[in-house]
Amino acid sequence: MINHLAIVGATGAVGQEACRILEQRSTPYGQLTLVASERSAGTRLRVNGEDLEVQELTEKSFAGVDFAIFSAGGGRSRQFAPIAVGAGCIVIDNSSAFRMDPEVPLVVPEVNPGDLKSHNGIIANPNCSTIVMNVAIWPLHRTNPVQRIVVSTYQAASGAGAAAMEELRSQTADFLAGRPVEPKVFPHPVAFNLFSHNTPIDQGGYNTEERKMIDETRKIFHEPTMAITATCVRVPVLRAHSESINLTFERPITPDEVREVLSSAPGVTIVDDTKTNTFPMPLAASGKDDILVGRIRQDASQPDGRGIEMFVCGDQLRKGAALNAIQILEALTA
Amino acid sequence: MINHLAIVGATGAVGQEACRILEQRSTPYGQLTLVASERSAGTRLRVNGEDLEVQELTEKSFAGVDFAIFSAGGGRSRQFAPIAVGAGCIVIDNSSAFRMDPEVPLVVPEVNPGDLKSHNGIIANPNCSTIVMNVAIWPLHRTNPVQRIVVSTYQAASGAGAAAMEELRSQTADFLAGRPVEPKVFPHPVAFNLFSHNTPIDQGGYNTEERKMIDETRKIFHEPTMAITATCVRVPVLRAHSESINLTFERPITPDEVREVLSSAPGVTIVDDTKTNTFPMPLAASGKDDILVGRIRQDASQPDGRGIEMFVCGDQLRKGAALNAIQILEALTA
Numbered sequence: 001m002i003n004h005l006a007i008v009g010a011t012g013a014v015g016q017e018a019c020r021i022l023e024q025r026s027t028p029y030g031q032l033t034l035v036a037s038e039r040s041a042g043t044r045l046r047v048n049g050e051d052l053e054v055q056e057l058t059e060k061s062f063a064g065v066d067f068a069i070f071s072a073g074g075g076r077s078r079q080f081a082p083i084a085v086g087a088g089c090i091v092i093d094n095s096s097a098f099r100m101d102p103e104v105p106l107v108v109p110e111v112n113p114g115d116l117k118s119h120n121g122i123i124a125n126p127n128c129s130t131i132v133m134n135v136a137i138w139p140l141h142r143t144n145p146v147q148r149i150v151v152s153t154y155q156a157a158s159g160a161g162a163a164a165m166e167e168l169r170s171q172t173a174d175f176l177a178g179r180p181v182e183p184k185v186f187p188h189p190v191a192f193n194l195f196s197h198n199t200p201i202d203q204g205g206y207n208t209e210e211r212k213m214i215d216e217t218r219k220i221f222h223e224p225t226m227a228i229t230a231t232c233v234r235v236p237v238l239r240a241h242s243e244s245i246n247l248t249f250e251r252p253i254t255p256d257e258v259r260e261v262l263s264s265a266p267g268v269t270i271v272d273d274t275k276t277n278t279f280p281m282p283l284a285a286s287g288k289d290d291i292l293v294g295r296i297r298q299d300a301s302q303p304d305g306r307g308i309e310m311f312v313c314g315d316q317l318r319k320g321a322a323l324n325a326i327q328i329l330e331a332l333t334a
Numbered sequence: 335m336i337n338h339l340a341i342v343g344a345t346g347a348v349g350q351e352a353c354r355i356l357e358q359r360s361t362p363y364g365q366l367t368l369v370a371s372e373r374s375a376g377t378r379l380r381v382n383g384e385d386l387e388v389q390e391l392t393e394k395s396f397a398g399v400d401f402a403i404f405s406a407g408g409g410r411s412r413q414f415a416p417i418a419v420g421a422g423c424i425v426i427d428n429s430s431a432f433r434m435d436p437e438v439p440l441v442v443p444e445v446n447p448g449d450l451k452s453h454n455g456i457i458a459n460p461n462c463s464t465i466v467m468n469v470a471i472w473p474l475h476r477t478n479p480v481q482r483i484v485v486s487t488y489q490a491a492s493g494a495g496a497a498a499m500e501e502l503r504s505q506t507a508d509f510l511a512g513r514p515v516e517p518k519v520f521p522h523p524v525a526f527n528l529f530s531h532n533t534p535i536d537q538g539g540y541n542t543e544e545r546k547m548i549d550e551t552r553k554i555f556h557e558p559t560m561a562i563t564a565t566c567v568r569v570p571v572l573r574a575h576s577e578s579i580n581l582t583f584e585r586p587i588t589p590d591e592v593r594e595v596l597s598s599a600p601g602v603t604i605v606d607d608t609k610t611n612t613f614p615m616p617l618a619a620s621g622k623d624d625i626l627v628g629r630i631r632q633d634a635s636q637p638d639g640r641g642i643e644m645f646v647c648g649d650q651l652r653k654g655a656a657l658n659a660i661q662i663l664e665a666l667t668a
């Protein structure tokens with residue numbers, strides 16, 4: 001039972017999506033409070049037929065609030081999530097602030113719902129690319145352990161927020177009109193271009209997004225040494241992430257076995273029509289709850305039959321962020 | 335010495351690029367004839383200050399022509415290349431018609447120029463994605479044999495020709511204006527979307543583009559059993575292909591060793607600035623001769639030190655097609 005739910009970062013891309021999902025799923029709650037930074041406070045938003053004024057995020061925002069979904073950046077989560085917990089609120093945090101904290105469960109409800117039991121007030125929502133990959137791989141891993149993952153991503157602008165989506169639109173219009181393109185949100189032009197994910201590169205040469213995919217998957221799967229490598233790339237797509245995934249299993253596995261497992265896996269829709277060349281596409285995944293999985297085939301480079309290739313797409317704002325958070329909320333209150 | 339050069343498919347995207355490259359490189363030739371299908375015959379084009387009328391492709395197009403670059407589709411190559419050879423012409427064919435013919439050399443001049451010696455009138459220009467990958471990998475393979483390649487591509491619209499590039503532009507404008515998007519050249523919407531390469535899928539689940547990358551690389555490298563797997567994807571980019579490449583070498587290798595080898599490799603420019611997050615991008619590769627290579631790092635999923643990750647971009651119309659053909663022409667006449 002949710003008496004009083006707060007959405008922190010309600011005017012952002014993920015916060016807005018969370019409001020839409022609450023409506024669509026008819027998630028029951030007593031009271032809803034929308035919270036955002038000073039800049040957006042005062043905005044009025046309509047959720048479930050109710051006209052709500054967005055409140056400014058302060059230390060007093062959580063009085064009487066029993067659940068809060070935070071999606072306002074790592075800095076605000078680090079500052080305000082402990083305050084919310086102190087006020088008796090359970091926080092589902094969409095930022096990376098607490099994800100690798102051993103005291104904080106990091107949960108994809110289709111994968112490790114049992115980890116929810118051990119929370120101390122904060123539950124972390126994984127990185128969007130991690131969620132999209134984990135929903136597709138976990139059911140396979142359970143039947144035949146995955147020994148190595150090689151993933152390359154095709155990530156939408158939505159991962160960098162609403163302003164990044166608008167930059168993709170406006171920059172593309174500028175490009176088509178022959179006007180100069182001026183990157184502001186992204187460090188490089190995004191219109192008709194793509195670039196390595198714009199997060200810092202560590203000593204090992206991996207960027208932060210790639211490390212998240214590696215470290216978070218290991219934590220969610222309870223496989224602390226799983227061999228994973230990732231290459232994360234931004235593409236000029238608005239809101240769904242795609243991933244080309246190469247897997248090595250412990251034992252030989254066939255594409256038909258993969259299809260059989262995934263056909264009954266929660267949160268997965270197989271889109272794999274080789275006759276019409278219809279496979280997962282970000283436009284088709286946008287607005288969908290499920291992760292689309294296709295191009296399922298035996299990896300020709302692993303002659304021992306232990307290799308599988310597949311291509312997946314998932315709505316970054318939805319299952320990659322807001323929906324996963326609301327699924328956690330629903331699991332906590334079930 | 336080139337007495338008389340013909341460009342077949344002169345009005346297409348690759349043919350046009352070939353004309354520009356002839357100008358830019360001041361490749362010496364006596365006479366230039368531009369040839370195209372009936373539909374484009376009569377068009378006037380300016381090359382090297384000369385105003386040329388495009389001739390219709392017929393069985394008589396090759397009288398007195400000593401070299402021809404074909405870029406007018408596999409059907410026309412199959413029909414007219416043997417006729418050209420019969421007329422005493424050497425054909426450099428950009429289509430896939432003859433690439434896997436054991437009698438036909440398949441050449442990337444930076445990789446296997448020696449194969450040019452054994453031609454019987456036709457030399458095949460490899461697939462664009464193959465060329466981009468091979469230029470980057472070959473110098474490494476020579477110093478430490480590559481045992482396995484896992485590649486995922488991000489392929490530009492230009493690979494499907496000038497009409498596809500125009501479709502990307504016009505469809506994007508339609509999308510931004512809220513008009514319905516109607517795919518014509520591609521089977522799926524390409525604006526703000528991406529999709530599995532639209533070529534037929536074989537029994538093994540690979541599409542034709544992926545098989546080309548596998549089979550052609552094996553032929554060019556003279557490694558008929560090399561372990562290669564590829565996932566080929568179209569992205570809303572105009573003219574340069576990108577590839578995320580995961581390599582397994584015979585012996586351990588470090589990113590510094592890779593950089594050292596590639597820093598002196600022909601046709602390669604390293605773009606790998608981890609401090610400013612500047613890596614290969616299709617916009618930066620467009621119009622460039624070299625393949626850009628970056629994100630060079632030790633693959634964290636291969637703890638024996640034999641794994642390397644890298645990201646490459648190459649101009650599909652240029653090194654991926656027209657430039658490679660003209661480099662073959664130059665090597666034949668050097």
